[in-house]
Amino acid sequence: MMDAGERFGIIINDRAVKTPVAIASMAGIVDAAYVLERQAHAGLAFIGGYAIDAPTMAAAKEIAAGGDRKEFLYDDPVPVLEKELASLASCNVVAGISLRGASPESFATIARKFGTKSVYEIDAHCRQAPMVAAGAGEYYLKNPEKLVAAIKALKKEGVTVSVKIRAGVAADDRALARAIWAAGADIIHVDLMDSGAAKLRQIRNSCPLIIVANNSINSFEKMRDMLSHGADIVSLARQSDMKTLAMLDSEIKNYADTDGWYNSPKQLCRGGDIRALTFCCMPVKECPLIPTLAKVGMTNEEYAKLKLNAVQGTPLAGGPHTCFGSLAWCCKTSSPCMFRDMTLTQEGLPKKEYMRLKRELSETIMSRIFHDVPSDQCS
Numbered sequence: 001m002m003d004a005g006e007r008f009g010i011i012i013n014d015r016a017v018k019t020p021v022a023i024a025s026m027a028g029i030v031d032a033a034y035v036l037e038r039q040a041h042a043g044l045a046f047i048g049g050y051a052i053d054a055p056t057m058a059a060a061k062e063i064a065a066g067g068d069r070k071e072f073l074y075d076d077p078v079p080v081l082e083k084e085l086a087s088l089a090s091c092n093v094v095a096g097i098s099l100r101g102a103s104p105e106s107f108a109t110i111a112r113k114f115g116t117k118s119v120y121e122i123d124a125h126c127r128q129a130p131m132v133a134a135g136a137g138e139y140y141l142k143n144p145e146k147l148v149a150a151i152k153a154l155k156k157e158g159v160t161v162s163v164k165i166r167a168g169v170a171a172d173d174r175a176l177a178r179a180i181w182a183a184g185a186d187i188i189h190v191d192l193m194d195s196g197a198a199k200l201r202q203i204r205n206s207c208p209l210i211i212v213a214n215n216s217i218n219s220f221e222k223m224r225d226m227l228s229h230g231a232d233i234v235s236l237a238r239q240s241d242m243k244t245l246a247m248l249d250s251e252i253k254n255y256a257d258t259d260g261w262y263n264s265p266k267q268l269c270r271g272g273d274i275r276a277l278t279f280c281c282m283p284v285k286e287c288p289l290i291p292t293l294a295k296v297g298m299t300n301e302e303y304a305k306l307k308l309n310a311v312q313g314t315p316l317a318g319g320p321h322t323c324f325g326s327l328a329w330c331c332k333t334s335s336p337c338m339f340r341d342m343t344l345t346q347e348g349l350p351k352k353e354y355m356r357l358k359r360e361l362s363e364t365i366m367s368r369i370f371h372d373v374p375s376d377q378c379s
Protein backbone atom coordinates (compact mmCIF):
# COMPACT_ATOMS: atom_id res chain seq x y z
CA MET A 1 0.00 0.00 0.00
CA MET A 2 1.23 3.52 -0.84
CA ASP A 3 2.08 5.87 2.00
CA ALA A 4 0.85 9.47 2.12
CA GLY A 5 4.19 10.86 0.99
CA GLU A 6 4.10 8.77 -2.20
CA ARG A 7 0.40 9.13 -2.86
CA PHE A 8 0.01 12.90 -2.51
CA GLY A 9 3.54 14.26 -2.12
CA ILE A 10 2.42 17.14 0.11
CA ILE A 11 4.85 18.14 2.86
CA ILE A 12 3.86 20.83 5.37
CA ASN A 13 5.93 21.79 8.39
CA ASP A 14 8.26 18.88 7.50
CA ARG A 15 5.44 16.33 7.74
CA ALA A 16 3.70 14.34 5.02
CA VAL A 17 0.03 15.34 4.80
CA LYS A 18 -1.88 12.05 4.79
CA THR A 19 -4.86 13.31 2.80
CA PRO A 20 -5.50 16.61 0.98
CA VAL A 21 -8.58 17.26 3.11
CA ALA A 22 -8.28 20.02 5.74
CA ILE A 23 -10.48 21.35 8.51
CA ALA A 24 -10.85 25.15 8.33
CA SER A 25 -11.12 27.27 11.45
CA MET A 26 -14.40 28.38 13.01
CA ALA A 27 -13.97 30.69 15.97
CA GLY A 28 -15.43 29.29 19.18
CA ILE A 29 -15.95 25.87 17.53
CA VAL A 30 -12.85 24.32 15.93
CA ASP A 31 -10.41 23.39 18.70
CA ALA A 32 -8.18 20.38 19.37
CA ALA A 33 -11.11 18.22 20.56
CA TYR A 34 -13.01 18.99 17.33
CA VAL A 35 -9.99 17.89 15.27
CA LEU A 36 -9.29 14.77 17.34
CA GLU A 37 -12.85 13.54 16.72
CA ARG A 38 -12.19 13.85 12.96
CA GLN A 39 -8.52 12.90 12.84
CA ALA A 40 -9.00 9.73 10.79
CA HIS A 41 -10.06 11.70 7.71
CA ALA A 42 -8.21 15.02 7.84
CA GLY A 43 -4.62 15.68 6.83
CA LEU A 44 -4.36 19.26 8.05
CA ALA A 45 -6.40 21.35 10.49
CA PHE A 46 -6.48 24.98 11.47
CA ILE A 47 -7.85 25.44 14.97
CA GLY A 48 -9.16 28.84 16.06
CA GLY A 49 -9.28 31.66 15.24
CA TYR A 50 -7.59 32.79 18.37
CA ALA A 51 -7.12 36.43 19.28
CA ILE A 52 -3.53 36.94 20.40
CA ASP A 53 -3.22 40.52 21.63
CA ALA A 54 -5.15 43.15 23.58
CA PRO A 55 -6.94 44.78 20.59
CA THR A 56 -8.09 41.46 19.09
CA MET A 57 -9.06 39.92 22.46
CA ALA A 58 -11.22 42.98 23.11
CA ALA A 59 -12.71 42.60 19.62
CA ALA A 60 -13.47 38.91 20.28
CA LYS A 61 -15.29 39.85 23.50
CA GLU A 62 -17.33 42.47 21.64
CA ILE A 63 -18.26 39.99 18.89
CA ALA A 64 -19.30 37.32 21.41
CA ALA A 65 -21.30 39.91 23.39
CA GLY A 66 -23.24 40.65 20.19
CA GLY A 67 -24.75 37.17 20.64
CA ASP A 68 -24.67 36.02 17.00
CA ARG A 69 -21.21 34.48 16.93
CA LYS A 70 -19.12 32.30 19.18
CA GLU A 71 -15.52 33.19 20.04
CA PHE A 72 -12.74 31.62 22.09
CA LEU A 73 -12.48 33.96 25.07
CA TYR A 74 -9.61 34.27 27.59
CA ASP A 75 -7.26 36.89 28.95
CA ASP A 76 -4.06 35.15 27.93
CA PRO A 77 -3.80 33.13 24.71
CA VAL A 78 -0.57 31.32 25.64
CA PRO A 79 -1.88 28.70 28.11
CA VAL A 80 -4.90 28.09 25.86
CA LEU A 81 -2.76 27.47 22.79
CA GLU A 82 -0.30 25.42 24.84
CA LYS A 83 -3.06 23.06 25.95
CA GLU A 84 -4.61 22.80 22.47
CA LEU A 85 -1.29 22.11 20.74
CA ALA A 86 -0.32 19.55 23.39
CA SER A 87 -3.58 17.67 22.67
CA LEU A 88 -2.75 17.57 18.97
CA ALA A 89 0.92 16.67 19.41
CA SER A 90 0.62 12.95 18.85
CA CYS A 91 -2.16 12.86 16.26
CA ASN A 92 -1.34 12.44 12.59
CA VAL A 93 -3.10 15.59 11.44
CA VAL A 94 -0.71 18.44 10.62
CA ALA A 95 -1.70 21.17 13.09
CA GLY A 96 -2.19 24.84 12.34
CA ILE A 97 -3.35 27.68 14.57
CA SER A 98 -5.43 30.46 13.05
CA LEU A 99 -4.38 33.71 14.70
CA ARG A 100 -5.92 37.16 14.85
CA GLY A 101 -3.28 39.71 15.70
CA ALA A 102 -2.94 43.44 15.18
CA SER A 103 0.84 43.77 15.00
CA PRO A 104 3.82 41.82 13.66
CA GLU A 105 5.18 41.50 17.20
CA SER A 106 1.98 39.78 18.40
CA PHE A 107 2.50 37.02 15.81
CA ALA A 108 6.23 36.77 16.51
CA THR A 109 5.60 36.37 20.26
CA ILE A 110 3.36 33.34 19.70
CA ALA A 111 5.80 31.81 17.21
CA ARG A 112 8.68 32.26 19.66
CA LYS A 113 6.65 30.40 22.27
CA PHE A 114 5.56 27.41 20.19
CA GLY A 115 8.22 27.19 17.47
CA THR A 116 7.70 24.46 14.89
CA LYS A 117 4.93 22.69 16.83
CA SER A 118 2.38 24.29 14.54
CA VAL A 119 1.72 26.02 11.26
CA TYR A 120 0.85 29.69 11.91
CA GLU A 121 -2.11 30.95 9.93
CA ILE A 122 -2.62 34.70 9.77
CA ASP A 123 -6.36 35.30 9.74
CA ALA A 124 -6.73 37.95 7.03
CA HIS A 125 -10.27 36.68 6.45
CA CYS A 126 -12.50 37.67 9.38
CA ARG A 127 -14.90 40.43 8.39
CA GLN A 128 -16.53 41.02 11.78
CA ALA A 129 -16.47 44.80 12.25
CA PRO A 130 -14.77 44.86 15.71
CA MET A 131 -11.94 42.59 14.43
CA VAL A 132 -11.40 44.70 11.32
CA ALA A 133 -11.45 47.88 13.46
CA ALA A 134 -8.80 46.29 15.71
CA GLY A 135 -6.51 46.02 12.66
CA ALA A 136 -6.86 42.28 12.10
CA GLY A 137 -8.77 39.91 9.80
CA GLU A 138 -9.91 41.49 6.55
CA TYR A 139 -8.08 44.72 7.51
CA TYR A 140 -4.96 43.02 6.15
CA LEU A 141 -6.49 42.56 2.70
CA LYS A 142 -7.01 46.30 2.42
CA ASN A 143 -3.59 47.06 3.92
CA PRO A 144 -1.29 44.48 2.32
CA GLU A 145 1.88 46.18 3.57
CA LYS A 146 0.73 45.33 7.12
CA LEU A 147 0.11 41.73 6.08
CA VAL A 148 3.58 41.53 4.57
CA ALA A 149 5.08 42.81 7.84
CA ALA A 150 3.20 40.14 9.83
CA ILE A 151 4.36 37.36 7.47
CA LYS A 152 7.95 38.54 7.69
CA ALA A 153 7.81 38.69 11.49
CA LEU A 154 6.67 35.05 11.60
CA LYS A 155 9.20 33.89 9.02
CA LYS A 156 11.97 35.47 11.06
CA GLU A 157 11.07 32.93 13.75
CA GLY A 158 11.65 30.08 11.29
CA VAL A 159 8.08 28.76 11.25
CA THR A 160 5.67 27.64 8.52
CA VAL A 161 3.21 30.38 7.59
CA SER A 162 -0.23 30.19 6.02
CA VAL A 163 -2.31 33.24 5.11
CA LYS A 164 -6.08 32.86 5.05
CA ILE A 165 -7.65 35.26 2.57
CA ARG A 166 -11.08 35.89 1.17
CA ALA A 167 -11.10 36.22 -2.63
CA GLY A 168 -12.45 39.42 -4.17
CA VAL A 169 -11.71 41.72 -1.22
CA ALA A 170 -8.16 42.91 -1.96
CA ALA A 171 -7.68 45.37 -4.80
CA ASP A 172 -6.03 42.64 -6.91
CA ASP A 173 -5.86 39.02 -5.75
CA ARG A 174 -3.03 38.21 -8.16
CA ALA A 175 -0.86 41.00 -6.79
CA LEU A 176 -1.80 39.94 -3.26
CA ALA A 177 -0.73 36.35 -3.96
CA ARG A 178 2.61 37.56 -5.31
CA ALA A 179 3.12 39.81 -2.29
CA ILE A 180 2.34 36.92 0.09
CA TRP A 181 4.86 34.77 -1.78
CA ALA A 182 7.51 37.51 -1.87
CA ALA A 183 7.12 38.02 1.90
CA GLY A 184 8.04 34.37 2.46
CA ALA A 185 4.73 32.65 3.31
CA ASP A 186 4.37 28.94 2.57
CA ILE A 187 0.63 28.50 2.13
CA ILE A 188 -2.27 30.55 0.77
CA HIS A 189 -5.58 29.39 2.21
CA VAL A 190 -8.28 30.98 0.09
CA ASP A 191 -11.98 31.25 0.73
CA LEU A 192 -13.15 31.55 -2.86
CA MET A 193 -16.64 32.79 -1.94
CA ASP A 194 -18.67 32.71 -5.20
CA SER A 195 -15.72 33.22 -7.52
CA GLY A 196 -14.82 29.53 -7.84
CA ALA A 197 -12.30 27.95 -10.16
CA ALA A 198 -11.45 30.98 -12.31
CA LYS A 199 -10.16 32.94 -9.30
CA LEU A 200 -8.30 29.90 -8.02
CA ARG A 201 -6.55 29.53 -11.38
CA GLN A 202 -5.45 33.18 -11.22
CA ILE A 203 -3.87 32.61 -7.82
CA ARG A 204 -2.22 29.33 -8.96
CA ASN A 205 -0.79 31.16 -11.96
CA SER A 206 0.65 33.91 -9.73
CA CYS A 207 2.72 32.00 -7.17
CA PRO A 208 4.22 28.60 -6.38
CA LEU A 209 2.88 28.34 -2.82
CA ILE A 210 0.79 25.48 -1.46
CA ILE A 211 -2.84 26.43 -2.06
CA VAL A 212 -5.67 25.34 0.22
CA ALA A 213 -9.01 26.04 -1.49
CA ASN A 214 -12.08 26.68 0.60
CA ASN A 215 -15.81 27.36 0.38
CA SER A 216 -18.72 24.99 0.09
CA ILE A 217 -16.69 21.87 -0.65
CA ASN A 218 -19.24 19.17 0.04
CA SER A 219 -18.84 16.71 -2.83
CA PHE A 220 -15.98 14.94 -4.59
CA GLU A 221 -16.93 16.73 -7.80
CA LYS A 222 -16.34 20.11 -6.14
CA MET A 223 -13.11 18.86 -4.62
CA ARG A 224 -11.76 17.70 -7.99
CA ASP A 225 -12.85 20.99 -9.57
CA MET A 226 -10.62 22.79 -7.04
CA LEU A 227 -7.74 20.35 -7.44
CA SER A 228 -7.83 20.53 -11.23
CA HIS A 229 -7.62 24.34 -11.17
CA GLY A 230 -4.61 24.65 -8.92
CA ALA A 231 -5.43 23.62 -5.34
CA ASP A 232 -3.17 21.23 -3.44
CA ILE A 233 -5.65 20.73 -0.60
CA VAL A 234 -9.30 21.58 0.01
CA SER A 235 -10.65 22.71 3.36
CA LEU A 236 -14.06 22.47 4.96
CA ALA A 237 -15.57 24.46 7.80
CA ARG A 238 -19.36 24.29 7.99
CA GLN A 239 -19.47 20.84 6.41
CA SER A 240 -16.51 19.37 8.30
CA ASP A 241 -18.62 16.49 9.60
CA MET A 242 -17.23 12.95 9.73
CA LYS A 243 -19.38 11.67 6.87
CA THR A 244 -18.24 14.34 4.40
CA LEU A 245 -14.58 14.22 5.45
CA ALA A 246 -14.54 10.41 5.22
CA MET A 247 -16.18 10.47 1.78
CA LEU A 248 -13.67 13.00 0.36
CA ASP A 249 -10.72 11.19 1.94
CA SER A 250 -11.75 7.85 0.49
CA GLU A 251 -12.63 9.21 -2.99
CA ILE A 252 -9.37 11.14 -3.38
CA LYS A 253 -7.31 8.13 -2.28
CA ASN A 254 -9.05 5.99 -4.90
CA TYR A 255 -8.55 8.68 -7.52
CA ALA A 256 -4.84 9.06 -6.69
CA ASP A 257 -4.27 5.30 -6.76
CA THR A 258 -6.00 4.95 -10.13
CA ASP A 259 -4.94 8.13 -11.91
CA GLY A 260 -1.43 8.65 -10.50
CA TRP A 261 -1.73 12.43 -10.03
CA TYR A 262 -4.38 13.38 -7.48
CA ASN A 263 -4.53 17.08 -8.44
CA SER A 264 -3.81 16.85 -12.14
CA PRO A 265 -4.86 20.03 -13.96
CA LYS A 266 -7.28 20.24 -16.84
CA GLN A 267 -5.61 20.68 -20.23
CA LEU A 268 -4.73 24.34 -20.83
CA CYS A 269 -7.28 24.71 -23.64
CA ARG A 270 -9.99 23.36 -21.30
CA GLY A 271 -9.36 26.02 -18.69
CA GLY A 272 -6.46 24.40 -16.81
CA ASP A 273 -3.86 26.38 -14.86
CA ILE A 274 -0.24 26.66 -15.93
CA ARG A 275 0.74 23.28 -14.47
CA ALA A 276 -1.07 22.01 -17.60
CA LEU A 277 1.90 23.07 -19.75
CA THR A 278 3.13 19.56 -18.97
CA PHE A 279 0.37 18.26 -21.32
CA CYS A 280 0.84 20.86 -24.05
CA CYS A 281 2.08 20.24 -27.57
CA MET A 282 4.88 22.00 -29.36
CA PRO A 283 4.03 25.68 -29.91
CA VAL A 284 3.08 25.37 -33.55
CA LYS A 285 -0.59 26.29 -33.76
CA GLU A 286 -3.08 28.99 -32.78
CA CYS A 287 -4.22 27.90 -29.34
CA PRO A 288 -3.95 29.13 -25.72
CA LEU A 289 -0.36 27.83 -25.41
CA ILE A 290 1.44 30.70 -27.16
CA PRO A 291 -0.31 33.53 -25.25
CA THR A 292 0.24 31.62 -22.01
CA LEU A 293 3.97 31.33 -22.66
CA ALA A 294 4.09 35.06 -23.40
CA LYS A 295 2.30 35.77 -20.10
CA VAL A 296 4.76 33.73 -18.06
CA GLY A 297 7.70 35.33 -19.90
CA MET A 298 8.96 32.22 -21.67
CA THR A 299 9.86 32.11 -25.35
CA ASN A 300 8.58 29.24 -27.49
CA GLU A 301 12.16 28.00 -27.86
CA GLU A 302 12.80 28.10 -24.09
CA TYR A 303 9.61 26.14 -23.48
CA ALA A 304 10.54 23.48 -26.04
CA LYS A 305 14.08 23.16 -24.70
CA LEU A 306 12.89 23.04 -21.08
CA LYS A 307 10.52 20.15 -21.76
CA LEU A 308 12.93 18.16 -23.89
CA ASN A 309 15.79 18.57 -21.40
CA ALA A 310 13.53 17.68 -18.47
CA VAL A 311 12.42 14.35 -19.97
CA GLN A 312 15.87 13.25 -21.14
CA GLY A 313 16.68 9.82 -19.71
CA THR A 314 13.05 9.24 -18.60
CA PRO A 315 10.35 7.13 -20.29
CA LEU A 316 8.69 10.37 -21.46
CA ALA A 317 11.57 10.93 -23.91
CA GLY A 318 10.31 8.09 -26.13
CA GLY A 319 7.28 8.02 -28.41
CA PRO A 320 8.44 8.34 -32.05
CA HIS A 321 4.92 7.58 -33.29
CA THR A 322 3.21 10.35 -31.31
CA CYS A 323 2.31 13.73 -32.88
CA PHE A 324 5.61 15.43 -31.99
CA GLY A 325 7.90 12.44 -31.59
CA SER A 326 7.99 12.36 -27.77
CA LEU A 327 5.62 11.74 -24.89
CA ALA A 328 6.90 15.07 -23.51
CA TRP A 329 4.25 16.72 -25.73
CA CYS A 330 1.47 14.25 -25.12
CA CYS A 331 -1.95 14.90 -23.60
CA LYS A 332 -3.56 13.86 -20.33
CA THR A 333 -4.73 10.25 -20.10
CA SER A 334 -8.35 11.44 -19.89
CA SER A 335 -8.01 12.61 -23.55
CA PRO A 336 -8.34 9.43 -25.60
CA CYS A 337 -5.43 8.80 -27.99
CA MET A 338 -4.44 5.48 -29.54
CA PHE A 339 -0.94 6.68 -30.55
CA ARG A 340 0.01 7.64 -27.01
CA ASP A 341 -1.60 4.53 -25.55
CA MET A 342 0.22 2.30 -28.07
CA THR A 343 3.50 3.91 -27.06
CA LEU A 344 2.74 3.41 -23.38
CA THR A 345 1.99 -0.27 -24.02
CA GLN A 346 5.18 -0.71 -26.06
CA GLU A 347 7.26 0.96 -23.36
CA GLY A 348 5.50 -1.04 -20.61
CA LEU A 349 4.57 2.24 -18.94
CA PRO A 350 1.28 2.09 -17.01
CA LYS A 351 -0.96 5.18 -17.45
CA LYS A 352 -0.64 5.89 -13.77
CA GLU A 353 3.15 6.02 -14.02
CA TYR A 354 2.86 8.23 -17.13
CA MET A 355 0.77 10.70 -15.09
CA ARG A 356 3.26 10.58 -12.21
CA LEU A 357 6.04 11.48 -14.64
CA LYS A 358 3.90 14.27 -16.10
CA ARG A 359 3.51 15.61 -12.57
CA GLU A 360 7.30 15.65 -12.18
CA LEU A 361 7.61 17.46 -15.52
CA SER A 362 5.03 20.00 -14.40
CA GLU A 363 7.03 20.61 -11.19
CA THR A 364 10.13 21.32 -13.28
CA ILE A 365 8.16 23.76 -15.45
CA MET A 366 6.69 25.48 -12.37
CA SER A 367 10.13 25.89 -10.77
CA ARG A 368 11.37 27.55 -13.95
CA ILE A 369 8.34 29.89 -14.15
CA PHE A 370 8.58 30.84 -10.47
CA HIS A 371 12.34 30.84 -10.29
CA ASP A 372 12.61 34.51 -9.42
CA VAL A 373 10.81 35.60 -6.26
CA PRO A 374 9.22 38.97 -7.11
CA SER A 375 10.83 41.95 -5.47
CA ASP A 376 8.80 43.31 -2.56
CA GLN A 377 5.55 44.78 -3.78
CA CYS A 378 4.43 46.17 -0.44
CA SER A 379 7.37 46.54 1.89
Ligand SMILES: Cc1cc2nc3c(=O)[nH]c(=O)nc-3n(C[C@H](O)[C@H](O)[C@H](O)COP(=O)(O)O)c2cc1C
Nearest residue numbers: 024025026027048049125164191215216236237238
Ligand atom coordinates in the same frame (compact mmCIF):
# COMPACT_ATOMS: atom_id res chain seq x y z
C1 LIG B 1 -19.09 30.04 12.61
C2 LIG B 1 -17.91 30.31 11.73
C3 LIG B 1 -16.73 30.82 12.31
C4 LIG B 1 -15.64 31.10 11.50
N1 LIG B 1 -14.47 31.53 12.06
C5 LIG B 1 -13.37 31.72 11.30
C6 LIG B 1 -12.14 32.12 11.87
O1 LIG B 1 -12.02 32.32 13.07
N2 LIG B 1 -11.06 32.31 11.06
C7 LIG B 1 -11.15 32.09 9.71
O2 LIG B 1 -10.14 32.23 9.01
N3 LIG B 1 -12.30 31.69 9.14
C8 LIG B 1 -13.40 31.50 9.90
N4 LIG B 1 -14.56 31.07 9.31
C9 LIG B 1 -14.61 30.83 7.86
C10 LIG B 1 -14.41 29.38 7.51
O3 LIG B 1 -13.13 28.90 7.89
C11 LIG B 1 -14.58 29.16 5.99
O4 LIG B 1 -13.64 29.96 5.32
C12 LIG B 1 -15.99 29.54 5.49
O5 LIG B 1 -16.98 29.07 6.39
C13 LIG B 1 -16.26 28.95 4.11
O6 LIG B 1 -15.96 27.57 4.07
P1 LIG B 1 -17.11 26.42 4.24
O7 LIG B 1 -18.05 26.62 3.09
O8 LIG B 1 -16.36 25.12 4.17
O9 LIG B 1 -17.78 26.65 5.55
C14 LIG B 1 -15.69 30.83 10.10
C15 LIG B 1 -16.87 30.32 9.55
C16 LIG B 1 -17.96 30.05 10.34
C17 LIG B 1 -19.19 29.49 9.71
Ligand code: SF4
Nearest residue numbers: 268269280281287289
Ligand atom coordinates in the same frame (compact mmCIF):
# COMPACT_ATOMS: atom_id res chain seq x y z
S1 SF4 C 1 -0.80 23.13 -26.97
FE1 SF4 C 1 -2.31 21.49 -27.22
S2 SF4 C 1 -2.99 21.03 -25.13
FE2 SF4 C 1 -1.93 22.99 -25.04
S3 SF4 C 1 -3.53 24.52 -25.26
FE3 SF4 C 1 -2.76 24.12 -27.31
S4 SF4 C 1 -4.08 22.51 -28.13
FE4 SF4 C 1 -4.39 22.58 -25.90
Ligand code: SF4
Nearest residue numbers: 322323330331337340
Ligand atom coordinates in the same frame (compact mmCIF):
# COMPACT_ATOMS: atom_id res chain seq x y z
S1 SF4 D 1 -0.08 11.53 -29.88
FE1 SF4 D 1 -2.07 11.73 -28.92
S2 SF4 D 1 -1.61 12.24 -26.79
FE2 SF4 D 1 0.24 12.64 -27.99
S3 SF4 D 1 0.09 14.79 -28.57
FE3 SF4 D 1 -0.81 13.59 -30.24
S4 SF4 D 1 -3.00 13.56 -29.74
FE4 SF4 D 1 -1.95 14.16 -27.85
